[in-house]
Amino acid sequence: MTTSSTSVHTPAWAAGVCAGLSAVGIQHVVYVPDNPLSHVLRELDARYTDIKAILATREEEAFGIAAGLYLGGARPAVLLQSSGLGNSLNALASLLLPYQIPVLMIISMRGDATEWNAAQVPMGRTVPIVLDALGIRYLVSSSETKASVESLGATAFGTRTPAACLLPRMLTTTTPAAATEGS
Amino acid sequence: MSRIITRLEATRSLIASLNGEPVVASLGHPAYDLFAALDRPENFYTWGSMGLASSIGLGLAVARPDLRVFVLDGEGSLLMNLGSLATIGWTKAQNLVLVVWDNEEYGTTGGQPSATAHGADLAAAARSMGIEMTSIARDDLELKAAIARVRAAHGPAVIVAKVRESAPTAKPPLDCVFIKQRFMDAIGNREASTRGVVK
Numbered sequence: 001m002t003t004s005s006t007s008v009h010t011p012a013w014a015a016g017v018c019a020g021l022s023a024v025g026i027q028h029v030v031y032v033p034d035n036p037l038s039h040v041l042r043e044l045d046a047r048y049t050d051i052k053a054i055l056a057t058r059e060e061e062a063f064g065i066a067a068g069l070y071l072g073g074a075r076p077a078v079l080l081q082s083s084g085l086g087n088s089l090n091a092l093a094s095l096l097l098p099y100q101i102p103v104l105m106i107i108s109m110r111g112d113a114t115e116w117n118a119a120q121v122p123m124g125r126t127v128p129i130v131l132d133a134l135g136i137r138y139l140v141s142s143s144e145t146k147a148s149v150e151s152l153g154a155t156a157f158g159t160r161t162p163a164a165c166l167l168p169r170m171l172t173t174t175t176p177a178a179a180t181e182g183s
Numbered sequence: 184m185s186r187i188i189t190r191l192e193a194t195r196s197l198i199a200s201l202n203g204e205p206v207v208a209s210l211g212h213p214a215y216d217l218f219a220a221l222d223r224p225e226n227f228y229t230w231g232s233m234g235l236a237s238s239i240g241l242g243l244a245v246a247r248p249d250l251r252v253f254v255l256d257g258e259g260s261l262l263m264n265l266g267s268l269a270t271i272g273w274t275k276a277q278n279l280v281l282v283v284w285d286n287e288e289y290g291t292t293g294g295q296p297s298a299t300a301h302g303a304d305l306a307a308a309a310r311s312m313g314i315e316m317t318s319i320a321r322d323d324l325e326l327k328a329a330i331a332r333v334r335a336a337h338g339p340a341v342i343v344a345k346v347r348e349s350a351p352t353a354k355p356p357l358d359c360v361f362i363k364q365r366f367m368d369a370i371g372n373r374e375a376s377t378r379g380v381v382k
Binding site for chain 1: 235238246
């Protein structure tokens with residue numbers, strides 16, 4: 001373990017996500033950036049050097065890269081904001097699901113409680129409904145993020161399916177400023 | 184004298200040069216022609232996810248740096264995921280070869296002209312995204328030369344091969360899980376779930 005060189009404190013939820021990813025044996029995280037997820041990415045960079053991060057330009061592309069990583073024998077996770085799920089539906093429905101390719105999804109929520117941006121609300125409200133419609137298992141992790149990520153990882157890689165850990169804004173945006181300004 | 188070859192002829196030419204390397208094929212006619220040219224366990228046929236063949240190939244190349252990974256994309260598919268060129272450009276996966284069958288039309292859906300028919304240059308796009316090894320092949324000799332060049336060097340590489348549309352003569356297996364498991368087994372990543380357990 002090394003000490004983070006930045007002065008930014010890693011919130012407990014983000015440390016839990018990273019510990020969960022490590023416990024699942026994730027070797028690569030493919031991501032499109034998001035403000036709360038920056039805590040996860042920073043913690044991975046500082047403390048989990050065996051987990052490689054790959055930046056994608058779009059969430060759909062991230063799922064394609066993750067699928068290839070799995071074909072190559074690795075255990076991939078995709079980190080995305082919930083709005084990016086809308087960009088990813090065809091990758092999930094016509095690649096990951098029919099080929100039974102497991103990917104662990106860490107989804108930072110927009111549009112749920114404390115949301116200030118009306119443009120984020122319709123997609124955010126749709127996320128659980130879309131996941132249900134696709135038959136993709138998910139948990140809304142409101143506290144024990146390590147346990148949530150671990151159990152979803154077991155589901156994903158044990159039964160060869162995508163599975164999603166949803167991180168609500170009540171968990172990831174704890175300060176009034178963060179809850180009211182652009183995340 | 185240059186002669187534009189059909190996609191099937193081009194696919195045959197490429198397959199003849201391979202030696203067990205994995206090939207990821209974009210859905211529709213590129214996958215159909217790969218199957219028609221030579222069905223082999225190292226072929227990963229996609230049946231959906233238009234645009235993502237190059238991304239799948241990139242992930243595979245990152246996970247398996249010991250393998251040279253070939254992707255057979257269509258220009259219409261790549262145009263759907265141009266960001267992939269940027270990601271390939273900065274990750275610089277040395278073992279990735281992206282072959283773009285450019286027939287300048289959406290051949291699988293009825294022949295509507297694509298952006299390359301109007302001058303879009305995907306090799307230039309790849310170069311501008313940091314992919315240094317790019318080429319445009321306009322006949323079989325140029326395609327063979329381009330393949331020989333990428334074999335002798337570090338990639339990533341993009342080969343845009345101008346081809347003529349030709350009616351596919353075959354279709355690959357429809358069972359997606361079969362395609363995946365056969366492929367993973369062939370490249371040495373057999374899925375644990377296919378093994379069974381002896382207590």
